[in-house]
Every structure is written in C-alpha cells, then in structure tokens.
Amino acid sequence: MADRPRRERLLTFLLLPAIIVGVFVLAGVMFRSSFQLEKLREQSVVEATLLLANEKADRLDKRIIEQDNTVRSVLDVSEREDFGSKWLESAAIQTPTVRAVLLVDYTLPERDVVAVASRAPGLENERFRRLLVHSMLNDMKVGAPDDELRHLHRSYRGQSYLISHWGVEHDGRRYLVVVWHDVPRIVHDLFPQLYADAQDAQQSRVNVVDGEGRIVFGPPLRSGGLTLGRQFETTLYKWTLNVTMTSAEELAAAVARRRVLEMTLVGLSGIVVIAGIIVILLAAARESKLSNLKSDFVANVSHELKTPLSLVRMFGELLQSGRADTEEKRRQYLQIIVSESERLAALIENVLDFAKVERGQAAYEFSEHDLGDVVARAVEACRVRAEREAVTLELEVAKGLPSVWLDERAIEIAVINLVDNALKYAPDGKRITISVQRQGGDLEVRVADQGAGIAPEDRKRIFDRFVRGKDATGKQVRGSGIGLALVKHIAEAHGGNAWVRDGSPRGSVFVLSVEIGRKQPRKARAN
Ligand code: ADP
Numbered sequence: 001m002a003d004r005p006r007r008e009r010l011l012t013f014l015l016l017p018a019i020i021v022g023v024f025v026l027a028g029v030m031f032r033s034s035f036q037l038e039k040l041r042e043q044s045v046v047e048a049t050l051l052l053a054n055e056k057a058d059r060l061d062k063r064i065i066e067q068d069n070t071v072r073s074v075l076d077v078s079e080r081e082d083f084g085s086k087w088l089e090s091a092a093i094q095t096p097t098v099r100a101v102l103l104v105d106y107t108l109p110e111r112d113v114v115a116v117a118s119r120a121p122g123l124e125n126e127r128f129r130r131l132l133v134h135s136m137l138n139d140m141k142v143g144a145p146d147d148e149l150r151h152l153h154r155s156y157r158g159q160s161y162l163i164s165h166w167g168v169e170h171d172g173r174r175y176l177v178v179v180w181h182d183v184p185r186i187v188h189d190l191f192p193q194l195y196a197d198a199q200d201a202q203q204s205r206v207n208v209v210d211g212e213g214r215i216v217f218g219p220p221l222r223s224g225g226l227t228l229g230r231q232f233e234t235t236l237y238k239w240t241l242n243v244t245m246t247s248a249e250e251l252a253a254a255v256a257r258r259r260v261l262e263m264t265l266v267g268l269s270g271i272v273v274i275a276g277i278i279v280i281l282l283a284a285a286r287e288s289k290l291s292n293l294k295s296d297f298v299a300n301v302s303h304e305l306k307t308p309l310s311l312v313r314m315f316g317e318l319l320q321s322g323r324a325d326t327e328e329k330r331r332q333y334l335q336i337i338v339s340e341s342e343r344l345a346a347l348i349e350n351v352l353d354f355a356k357v358e359r360g361q362a363a364y365e366f367s368e369h370d371l372g373d374v375v376a377r378a379v380e381a382c383r384v385r386a387e388r389e390a391v392t393l394e395l396e397v398a399k400g401l402p403s404v405w406l407d408e409r410a411i412e413i414a415v416i417n418l419v420d421n422a423l424k425y426a427p428d429g430k431r432i433t434i435s436v437q438r439q440g441g442d443l444e445v446r447v448a449d450q451g452a453g454i455a456p457e458d459r460k461r462i463f464d465r466f467v468r469g470k471d472a473t474g475k476q477v478r479g480s481g482i483g484l485a486l487v488k489h490i491a492e493a494h495g496g497n498a499w500v501r502d503g504s505p506r507g508s509v510f511v512l513s514v515e516i517g518r519k520q521p522r523k524a525r526a527n
C-alpha cells in the first residue's frame with residue numbers, strides 16, 4: 001500500500017515529461033513535413049519560373065537574330081554604289097530595330113567603313129562610324145572575320161549599343177558586315193511587345209536590368225528566392241531579364257501567413273498543455289494533501305472517541321465494583337462519567353454535523369432567540385470540564401441586546417467548540433472569558449483565552465477543514481481539525497463570520513458574529 005503513492009508519483013514524473021516531449025515532437029514533425037511540402041512547392045514554382053525566364057529571354061534573342069538573318073539574306077556586298085538599297089526598301093517593316101548596316105574592309109590593317117546603308121540622320125551615322133572604327137572593332141576581337149553571326153553589347157559614353165556582325169568575302173577581300181541595332185527602340189517597342197502581354201502579365205511579372213542593376217524596363221520586383229534572373233544569352237547579354245511568377249508571390253505570402261498561423265497554433269497548444277499539466281499537478285497535490293489530512297482526521301477522531309469512552313468505562317467499573325467508598329467520591333465519579341459522555345456526544349455531533357456540511361446537506365432551523373441565553377447554556381455545558389481543569393469560565397452578556405434569528409443547537413455547538421479549544425490549547429490560562437456584545441449590524445460572541453495565541457500565518461488556515469495548527473500537532477494535543485471549520489460554516493449560515501485575533505495582554509480571541517435582523521438563513525459556503 002505504501003508503495004502506491006510512490007508508484008503514482010513516479011508515473012506522474014515520467015508521464016508528464018513524456019507528454020511534454022510528445023507534444024513538442026508532434027509539433028516538430030508537423031513543422032518539418034509542412035516545411036518540406038512548402039519546399040517542394042517552392043521548388044516546382046522555381047522550376048516553372050526558370051522555364052518561363054528562359055523562354056522569355058530566348059524570345060528577344062530570336063527576334064534580333066531573325067532581323068539579322070533578314071539583313072543577311074537581302075544584302076549584296078558587290079553592290080557598292082547602291083549598298084543595302086534592297087534592305088532599306090523593307091527595313092521599317094521587316095527589321096524595325098536595325099538603324100544601319102555598315103561594311104568594313106578588313107583586308108588592310110587600317111580598317112575602315114567602305115559602305116553604309118542607314119535609316120539614321122547623317123550626323124548620327126558619322127558619330128556611329130567613328131565609334132565603330134575607334135572602339136567597337138577593337139572590342140569585337142575579330143581577327144579574320146568568318147561568316148558566323150556574332151553580337152557585341154556594350155555601353156559607350158553612357159549609351160547602350162547592340163551590334164550584330166559577320167564576315168563575308170568578295171573579290172578576294174575580307175569584309176565585316178555590321179548591323180547597328182537601335183537599343184532605345186528595342187526597349188520601347190520590342191520589350192513591351194514581348195513582355196507586356198496582358199495574359200502573360202497575369203501569370204508573371206518581368207523586368208530587365210542593366211549590368212549595374214538599374215531597371216531598363218518593367219516594374220521593380222521583390223528580390224528573393226522566387227524572383228529569378230536570366231541573362232540574355234546572345235544579344236543583349238549585358239542585361240538580365242528577371243521574372244517573378246504571380247503565383248510565386250501569392251505562394252510566398254500564403255507561406256508566411258501559414259507559418260505565423262502554425263506558430264501561433266503550436267504556441268497556443270503548448271500553453272494549453274502546460275497549463276493543463278500545472279492544473280493537474282496542483283489538483284493532484286491538493287488531493288494528496290487532503291487525503292493525508294483525512295487520514296489524520298480518522299486517526300484523531302478515533303482517538304478522541306476512545307479517550308472519553310475509556311474514562312466512562314473505568315469510572316463506571318469503579319462504581320460497579322463498589323470501590324468508591326465515600327459519597328463524595330461516588331458523586332465525583334458520576335460527574336466525570338456525565339461530562340465525558342457529554343464530550344463524547346459533542347464530538348459525535350461535531351463529526352455528524354461536519355459530514356452534513358461536507359455533503360452540502362447542513363440544514364439549520366432558525367427561530368428568534370436571545371443569543372446571550374443560548375451562549376450561556378453552551379458555557380454551562382463546558383463548566384464541569386473547566387472546573388476539573390481549574391479554569392474559570394466568565395460570561396459577560398451586554399445588556400439590551402436585540403433577539404436574533406438563529407439555530408439554537410448550531411450556535412451551542414459552535415460556542416462549545418470554541419470553549420473546548422480554549423481549554424485544550426490554553427491550559428496554562430486560569431480564565432476563559434466569553435462575552436456577547438453588539439458590533440454594528442452584528443452580535444458578536446467572543447471567546448478569549450490566556451494561552452500562547454496563534455501564529456499569524458495560521459490564523460486563516462485553521463478555519464479550513466482538517467487543518468490543525470503547528471503547535472497543536474507539536475504538543476500532541478488530540479483533535480480532529482474540523483471544529484473551527486464547523487464554527488465558520490455556522491457563522492456564515494447566520495450571515496456572520498468567524499475569525500481570530502490576538503488577545504490582550506496574551507492569548508487569542510475567537511470571534512463568531514451573527515447578523516441582526518435577518519429572518520432567512522443565508523446559504524453558507526461548503527468548506
Ligand atoms: P482541532 O482542535 O480538533 O485540532 P479545530 O478546527 O478546532 O480542530 O482547531 C484547529 C486548530 O486551531 C487547532 O489544531 C489549534 O492548533 C488551533 N486552535 C484552535 N483554538 C485555539 C486556541 N484557543 N488557542 C490556540 N490554538 C487554537
């Protein structure tokens with residue numbers, strides 16, 4: 001039997017951490033799988049975005065190269081007089097971003113432009129020619145030009161240039177054909193055509209940034225995992241095309257929202273679990289304390305019953321055997337028997353009344369009485385015991401007190417309990433004063449002893465059921481711990497209260513108050 005609480009405690013100490021660990025493991029697993037799911041979804045979005053970015057970047061390369069090929073197909077290098085006239089005829093429609101086509105002689109070391117077909121004004125042509133000869137040709141790094149189509153994308157004096165070029169041979173001479181693309185036109189006409197399609201815009205958002213990260217086209221995009229950049233592979237290779245899937249943005253927002261929700265839910269569940277555990281632990285501690293108190297109570301009550309019973313038996317036997325030879329002795333023995341039986345009856349009554357209070361069945365019978373008379377009767381019931389212990393009981397009832405509604409028997413029990421306690425716990429005092437007086441709207445019964453008093457920390461809790469004061473247990477004074485709980489219950493049923501304060505000059509004063517002028521009993525709290 002003794003092992004049971006230990007086993008239960010062990011179980012509690014193992015079970016509770018196990019529950020907490022379980023909750024956290026569960027939360028962790030949940031987190032992990034949702035995180036992995038998110039990652040997978042993110043990965044698929046990234047793949048889709050990448051595919052889209054590639055396709056979009058390729059669109060531009062394709063358009064430019066298409067135009068280069070158109071130029072290439074219509075250009076006749078031998079027609080030096082009328083260079084590029086055929087191209088110029090259809091230039092605006094077929095090659096809208098090409099400004100000019102130039103022919104550079106590569107045979108001599110001092111390369112120069114030998115023919116030009118242009119849609120640009122003369123001054124600009126001249127400026128471009130100089131730029132081409134002095135800078136671009138060097139940057140193109142073309143040794144002996146072959147006929148492969150190549151591109152140069154570079155900034156000169158803050159302006160971006162795109163050149164397509166390839167080599168041709170004619171009459172034993174090497175030439176380089178240079179196609180000058182109009183970059184501003186690509187940005188203003190071609191980009192919107194390629195990337196600002198309404199249907200596309202619903203699905204994704206696109207911008208183009210230059211080598212320094214400045215936006216050349218399109219809106220600013222949120223940088224991060226779900227915006228993907230891809231350089232144009234062949235033509236505008238210094239620039240980067242960025243793509244964000246609209247669904248990716250929604251996904252990111254949804255993920256962030258869900259994460260907050262999950263965190264909150266996990267946090268709340270954690271709090272609920274921990275709060276639940278605390279409540280269970282407190283309840284268990286309370287229950288175990290109460291159960292200990294109850295065991296003490298049973299032991300104490302049994303002892304309390306046994307002591308007067310053995311006295312009654314002993315003095316009864318003495319009388320029976322005729323060993324009490326004088327009348328005086330016989331009377332004394334009989335008195336002890338009577339007072340011990342009364343004590344026994346009072347204790348049984350206490351226990352029974354307390355049991356009723358515990359079950360919530362305490363019923364009081366109220367009628368109008370003089371409180372002074374009721375208290376006097378209770379004091380009389382204690383007098384024999386007091387005299388035996390050489391203690392004087394003094395009763396002081398104030399004059400002219402109003403009669404009150406009370407349960408006579410209950411008040412008697414309460415007063416007997418208080419006087420009995422004073423006799424038990426203040427044995428050195430020679431006098432116990434019981435007084436009845438008015439205090440505001442209440443009548444108060446005060447029982448003052450000259451004992452050691454009560455420690456301040458005990459003053460409230462001794463009115464709780466089964467609780468016994470430290471000194472009482474220390475000195476092995478027998479008791480059940482229900483007397484004051486009963487007194488408090490009775491006082492509350494009479495609209496009053498019960499409490500204790502220091503006596504003067506020493507001891508303690510227990511006070512029980514009863515409300516004046518109340519006809520209906522108040523429902524008292526069960527302790
Ligand atoms: P019991 O007397 O059976 O222990 P009670 O409920 O009547 O139970 O009293 C509770 C505790 O209050 C006692 O154990 C004792 O410590 C303390 N007590 C009660 N009356 C007095 C008193 N007059 N002087 C000192 N302590 C007291």
